[in-house]
Amino acid sequence: MGRIVLKWGGGVITEKSAHCIARREMIASLSECAVKLAYAGHEVIIVHGAGSFGHIDAKHYRLNEGYLGDLSESGINQIEGVDVVRKQMNCLNSLVHDHLSEAASRVGKEDVKELLIITHEPRDFALNSGADFAGDIDIFALNPEESEGKYVIHLTFGDVVNCSEPTKFGILSGDHLMYRIATELTDVTHCIFAMDEPGILTEPGKNGDLITVWNPELGINGVHNETIDVTGGIFLKAEIAAKIADVVEHVWFVYGGSPELILDIVESGVTTGTKIISKA
Ligand code: IPE
Numbered sequence: 688m689g690r691i692v693l694k695w696g697g698g699v700i701t702e703k704s705a706h707c708i709a710r711r712e713m714i715a716s717l718s719e720c721a722v723k724l725a726y727a728g729h730e731v732i733i734v735h736g737a738g739s740f741g742h743i744d745a746k747h748y749r750l751n752e753g754y755l756g757d758l759s760e761s762g763i764n765q766i767e768g769v770d771v772v773r774k775q776m777n778c779l780n781s782l783v784h785d786h787l788s789e790a791a792s793r794v795g796k797e798d799v800k801e802l803l804i805i806t807h808e809p810r811d812f813a814l815n816s817g818a819d820f821a822g823d824i825d826i827f828a829l830n831p832e833e834s835e836g837k838y839v840i841h842l843t844f845g846d847v848v849n850c851s852e853p854t855k856f857g858i859l860s861g862d863h864l865m866y867r868i869a870t871e872l873t874d875v876t877h878c879i880f881a882m883d884e885p886g887i888l889t890e891p892g893k894n895g896d897l898i899t900v901w902n903p904e905l906g907i908n909g910v911h912n913e914t915i916d917v918t919g920g921i922f923l924k925a926e927i928a929a930k931i932a933d934v935v936e937h938v939w940f941v942y943g944g945s946p947e948l949i950l951d952i953v954e955s956g957v958t959t960g961t962k963i964i965s966k967a
Pocket of ligand 1: 695696697698735736737738739741742745772776844845846847858859860861862918919920
């Protein structure tokens with residue numbers, strides 16, 4: 688069986704506009720889904736976003752702009768901000784880790800193999816932001832001896848990473864991690880983005896209809912809330928997903944509050960959501 692790469696959007700696992708508030712019930716149900724996939728024999732890689740654990744303070748400290756020199760006149764210490772946001776990401780990541788461990792003991796399995804949950808902090812393996820960051824993606828694939836007798840879930844997240852001088856630091860989006868992981872590892876069968884919308888819509892909000900199959904020629908009629916979002920929102924996600932669809936067969940956007948949609952895709956190849964294809 689192959690690898691399944693999942694993005695848990697920050698908008699699903701956190702209250703996006705309430706500072707550092709997690710949506711624990713969402714994390715619990717997504718964790719159960721990921722553990723079920725691992726127990727079914729898939730190698731699972733989860734990339735989670737930041738939501739209100741990263742974006743709000745990254746914006747405040749202007750971390751997405753890189754090092755801007757002395758900003759003490761405006762009361763901002765960016766170096767302190769790097770630390771603040773990294774700690775918040777660690778906090779969210781520990782919550783995710785705990786829910787995965789809890790799900791691992793609750794979900795039934797047919798053998799005694801243990802589940803290994805391995806966190807890779809981007810600040811430790813990635814340099815620079817954007818899709819072409821420097822970093823060894825092979826860490827997301829264990830050697831057969833290392834995974835022998837174990838189920839494995841790899842976990843990573845959008846983060847504040849170091850950048851070459853003079854930029855010093857920047858925000859590496861989970862979507863760029865998705866791109867590199869999905870296109871550089873072998874045997875990736877599925878790449879599924881769990882979002883706080885049912886997929887790509889014809890227009891934002893309640894009047895939007897779900898687009899069931901999307902390719903870049905259709906464009907996106909969306910909004911990007913730059914006042915709270917320091918990465919690219921739906922536009923970045925769709926552009927990246929289409930590139931992934933060049934090499935991965937099943938690329939989907941689904942509503943993360945219903946993780947059974949993810950199981951449907953893996954079990955039957957279809958669900959309610961948007962299937963992303965690279966060209967019309
Ligand atoms: C952003 O990561 C990381 C930080 C702001 C530290 P993502 O771009 O993957 O996060 P979401 O999914 O939009 O919240």
